[in-house]
Amino acid sequence: MALRAYRHEWRLPFRLARRQLGDSVHGPPLNDLAGNWRKAKEFFTKPALSYGEFKQQCVSLRLFAFGGVCGACALSLVIFPPKSSYWVTWGPSYWFSHVQRCFGSAPPLFLSKKLETTVSAPKVASAPKVEQLRSESSAAPAVSPKAAAVPAKPRVLFVLGGPGAGKGTQCAKICEHFPQWQHISAGDCLRAERQDPNSKDGELINTCLKEGKIVPVQITVRLLQKAMVAGQKEGKTDFLIDGFPRNLDNVNGWEEVIGDSANVMGVLFFEAAQSEMEKRLLGRSETSGRVDDNLESIRKRFATYEKETRPIVEKYRDKEMVFSVDAMQSIESVWSHTLAKLRQVESIAKFGQ
Numbered sequence: 001m002a003l004r005a006y007r008h009e010w011r012l013p014f015r016l017a018r019r020q021l022g023d024s025v026h027g028p029p030l031n032d033l034a035g036n037w038r039k040a041k042e043f044f045t046k047p048a049l050s051y052g053e054f055k056q057q058c059v060s061l062r063l064f065a066f067g068g069v070c071g072a073c074a075l076s077l078v079i080f081p082p083k084s085s086y087w088v089t090w091g092p093s094y095w096f097s098h099v100q101r102c103f104g105s106a107p108p109l110f111l112s113k114k115l116e117t118t119v120s121a122p123k124v125a126s127a128p129k130v131e132q133l134r135s136e137s138s139a140a141p142a143v144s145p146k147a148a149a150v151p152a153k154p155r156v157l158f159v160l161g162g163p164g165a166g167k168g169t170q171c172a173k174i175c176e177h178f179p180q181w182q183h184i185s186a187g188d189c190l191r192a193e194r195q196d197p198n199s200k201d202g203e204l205i206n207t208c209l210k211e212g213k214i215v216p217v218q219i220t221v222r223l224l225q226k227a228m229v230a231g232q233k234e235g236k237t238d239f240l241i242d243g244f245p246r247n248l249d250n251v252n253g254w255e256e257v258i259g260d261s262a263n264v265m266g267v268l269f270f271e272a273a274q275s276e277m278e279k280r281l282l283g284r285s286e287t288s289g290r291v292d293d294n295l296e297s298i299r300k301r302f303a304t305y306e307k308e309t310r311p312i313v314e315k316y317r318d319k320e321m322v323f324s325v326d327a328m329q330s331i332e333s334v335w336s337h338t339l340a341k342l343r344q345v346e347s348i349a350k351f352g353q
């Protein structure tokens with residue numbers, strides 16, 4: 001007896017739902033879709049003769065209206081996915097690759113062996129601004145048929161964060177693991193240029209470095225352009241532009257000189273507390289030989305960073321282009337966060353921003 005009562009317990013929700021219709025209504029139960037569909041159609045085709053009948057038509061119609069609205073919302077999320085990086089990482093299209101990864105059969109997100117000559121010279125040359133990029137180089141690389149499959153535009157990820165946040169350290173790890181990436185540090189380019197006795201900009205760069213000030217973009221962007229061209233000749237397709245853009249002048253200079261000839265995928269942003277960054281830089285000063293790794297210059301660099309660079313990060317954040325990494329942890333832990341963010345960048349690039 002008790003068992004029989006228990007067996008019927010699952011019907012309780014349906015009984016409760018039906019009670020709301022009032023005892024006078026004897027329509028199809030909620031799980032009778034065909035019956036409800038008939039009643040829902042009657043809403044449009046048959047005038048109700050009683051309040052009870054009208055209520056039943058509404059209830060049946062509501063069932064399909066609810067299903068339709070939910071289905072349309074789900075479909076629109078698939079057809080027009082939100083651009084948010086959270087959606088890309090946690091949305092249903094990513095569930096499949098999560099599961100695939102568990103079985104080790106997912107295709108690698110990044111290339112795992114060294115690229116051969118992969119620059120598509122004809123495509124690169126056809127874009128006017130890339131022509132500018134190429135004009136910096138003397139000899140064009142030989143083009144193999146395979147090269148035609150590679151996207152013409154170099155992909156760029158700006159890398160920002162306070163002085164000593166660990167940008168260079170993590171960029172080096174990315175390049176170590178993924179051979180299509182090249183690390184180009186704006187600061188390194190400027191330091192190398194300063195050493196060149198033939199450079200007319202050496203003195204100006206030197207003063208800016210010591211004072212923690214930002215060098216005029218005309219100088220910096222030319223050096224970045226030159227480094228990218230050299231990287232392309234070696235088959236690099238993806239560039240980590242470290243320490244750039246540092247201010248509005250940098251942003252505008254990039255737009256003018258590089259503009260559409262490169263695909264900027266976002267900003268990889270390393271976040272750390274000033275006290276930690278100061279400690280790291282003072283540690284680095286023992287071996288780096290950098291003129292700006294001393295307490296006075298470090299503090300000036302922090303001030304410049306807060307005043308000029310942070311607002312730039314916020315600008316990119318407003319455009320949902322910032323991939324933040326908590327840089328306060330150990331190098332290895334920061335690396336695992338960096339990898340996760342790179343995957344997001346890659347997914348967003350794949351599904352189109």
Ligand SMILES: Nc1ncnc2c1ncn2[C@@H]1O[C@H](COP(=O)(O)OP(=O)(O)OP(=O)(O)O)[C@@H](O)[C@H]1O
Pocket residue numbers: 161162163164165166167168169170187243280281283284327328329330331332334
């Ligand atoms: N997560 C970390 N934990 C502890 N030390 C770190 C970490 N990451 C980097 N470092 C050390 O901190 C110092 C600064 O790192 P790095 O040169 O990568 O910083 P950066 O952001 O590129 O600095 P800058 O902007 O001045 O070029 C280095 O000595 C590096 O070994």
Ligand SMILES: Nc1ccn([C@H]2C[C@H](O)[C@@H](COP(=O)(O)O)O2)c(=O)n1
Pocket residue numbers: 163185186187188190208209212213214215216220242243244245246250292301
């Ligand atoms: N876009 C840039 C990048 C760097 N500099 C100058 C000023 C910085 O203090 C210095 C060192 O840079 P880091 O190696 O710490 O990234 O280089 C600049 O003027 N403009």
